[in-house]
Amino acid sequence: MDGAWRGGIAVLPQTAQLIYSNPLRSALDTADFRMEGEARVSFPDGVMRLENVLDPSLGQQSNFVYWCPETFPSDIAISWEFRPLREPGLAMMFLAASGRQGEDLFDAALAERRGEYGQYHSGDINAFHVSYFRRRYPEERAFHTCNLRKSYGAHLVCQGADPIPYAVDASAPYRMLIVKSKEKLQLFIQELKIFEWRDDGASWGPLLGGGKIGFRQMAPLVAEYANLQVYDLGKGR
Numbered sequence: 001m002d003g004a005w006r007g008g009i010a011v012l013p014q015t016a017q018l019i020y021s022n023p024l025r026s027a028l029d030t031a032d033f034r035m036e037g038e039a040r041v042s043f044p045d046g047v048m049r050l051e052n053v054l055d056p057s058l059g060q061q062s063n064f065v066y067w068c069p070e071t072f073p074s075d076i077a078i079s080w081e082f083r084p085l086r087e088p089g090l091a092m093m094f095l096a097a098s099g100r101q102g103e104d105l106f107d108a109a110l111a112e113r114r115g116e117y118g119q120y121h122s123g124d125i126n127a128f129h130v131s132y133f134r135r136r137y138p139e140e141r142a143f144h145t146c147n148l149r150k151s152y153g154a155h156l157v158c159q160g161a162d163p164i165p166y167a168v169d170a171s172a173p174y175r176m177l178i179v180k181s182k183e184k185l186q187l188f189i190q191e192l193k194i195f196e197w198r199d200d201g202a203s204w205g206p207l208l209g210g211g212k213i214g215f216r217q218m219a220p221l222v223a224e225y226a227n228l229q230v231y232d233l234g235k236g237r
Contacts (some may be wrong), residue, residue, distance in 0.1 A: 015233070015234075016077065016231045016232065017231060017232045018071055018229060018230075018231055019072070019073075019230055019231065019232045020068075020072070020228070020229065020230040021228070021230075022068075022151070022227075022228045022229075023046075023226065023228075024043075024047070024048040024208070024225055024226050024227065024228055025043060025046040025047070025081075025226070026043050026046070027041070028044060029048075030048065030066075032069040033066055033067060033068060033069060034066070034067045034069060034106065035064060035065075035067075035124055036064060036065045036066075036067065036113045036114055036115050037054075037061075037062075037063055037064030037114050037115025037116075038052070038053050038054050038062075038064060038115075038120075039053060039064040039066065040052075040053050040158070040216070041211035046166075047224045047225070047226050047227045047228065048224060049085070049181065049222065049224050049225075050064075050066060050215065050217055050222070050225065051220075051221070051222040051223075052064065052217070052221075054219065055219075056096055056219040056220045058178070059115060059170050060115070060116040060117055060118070061115070062218075062219035062220075063094065063115045063116065063117065063216070063217065063218045063219055064115040064216070064217060065094065065120070065214045065215065065216045066214060066215045066216075067097075067105070067106075067212055068125060068158060068214060068228070069212075070212065070213075070230075071098075071104065071105075071210060071211060071212055072095075072210055072211065072212070072213065072230055072232075073136075073209075073210045073232055074096070074180070074208075074209040074210045074233055074234065075181045075232070075233040075234035076095075076179075076180055076230055076231060076233060077177065077178070077179045077180075077230070077233055078093065078095060078174060078176075078177070078178045078179075078180075078213060078228075078229070078230050078231060079175070079177045079178075079227070079228075079229045079230075079231075080176050080225055080226065080227060080228045080229070081173035081174065081175060081176065081224075081225065081226040081227050082133070082164075082166040082173060082174050082224070082225055083134070083170055083172065083173040083174065083223060083224045084133055084135075084164065084166075084170050084221065084222075084223045084228060085167055085170075085222040085223055085224060086167055086222040087166060087167045087221060088133055088135045088136050088137075088141065088143075088220065088221065089133075089136055089217060089218045089220055089221020089222075089223075090127055090131055090133060090135065090136045090140070090216075090217065090218035090221060091131070091132060091133040091162050091215070091216070091217055091218075091221060091223055092130060092131040092132070092215075092216040092217075093129075093130045093132070093176075093178060093214070093215065093216070094120070094127045094128070094129055094130075094182065094212075094213060094214040094216060095130070095178060095180060095211070095212075096126070096127055096128050096180065096208040096210065096211040097125055097126070097127035097128075097211040097213070097214065098125065098126060098127075098210070098211035098212070099125055099126075099210045100125060100126050100152055101123050105212045106212075110123075110124050110125065111123055111124050111127075115216075117154075120151065120181040120216075121149065121151040121152070121153060121154040122151070122152065122153060124213075125151070126151055126152055126208055127150075127151050127208070128148065128149070128150055128151075128185060128208060129147075129149040129150075129151065129213065130146070130147075130148055130187055130214075131146065131147045132146045132162065132164070132187065132189065132194075133162065133164055133221075133223070134147065134162065135166070135221070136218045136221075137153055142209075144158065144161070144162035144164075145159045145161060145162055146160045146161070146162045146187060146189075146194050146195065147159050148185065148195060148197055150199070150204045150205065150208070152205060153178045153204070153205070155204045156195055157199075157204055158195045158196075158197035159195065160187065160195030161194065162189075162194070163189055163190065163194070164189065164194075173224065173226060174189055174190055175188075175189070175190055175191070176188070176189055177189075179233070181233050183198050183199045183200070183201065183207060184197070184198050184199075185197050185199070194203070201207070213230070
């Protein structure tokens, strides 16, 4: 996929196949999701809402990750809808997440994770971190960017401008799309390409393959999510 769009619809290669679709409308849709940390998951008006339950004064202890249980292949496109309701805070998508030795992300041999960021960038897992709504700290609110990090290690490898407004002006959900194909990773918001990065497989560790995806929030952000879909871009190769 080259990130092209026509009439608001992503142009996927003919070999792409929809392999996961979840409307995120009710608790039944996320019955198998796994929460790391403490958070409230609700579905007002048939849309998944995530918010912290621990006081933000606890810092990283008040943050959380909500994992989709599926393990996805290496070359995928991930789409979903996002709407911020209350700030400050931060929203991030983890992808290609697995143990550093190839273990499944939920392998009992891996160290426990409770939503504290260091457990995800400098623990015993690898992942990409796409932070697409950054309003937690004063410097983030003063200059809005979307960041791409690669772990192991908190390597900031790419940035792009963040077009999502403050929550008070976000009257409708925003269409999000991440494309990971071979060595290339792209982020789109509302059909606008935010960044594109190519991994040389050496500077920041080897290329990441398949793994799990998950929603991360930093307190006290309240946000809604809907229509999670994943396409396999590697079929037919």
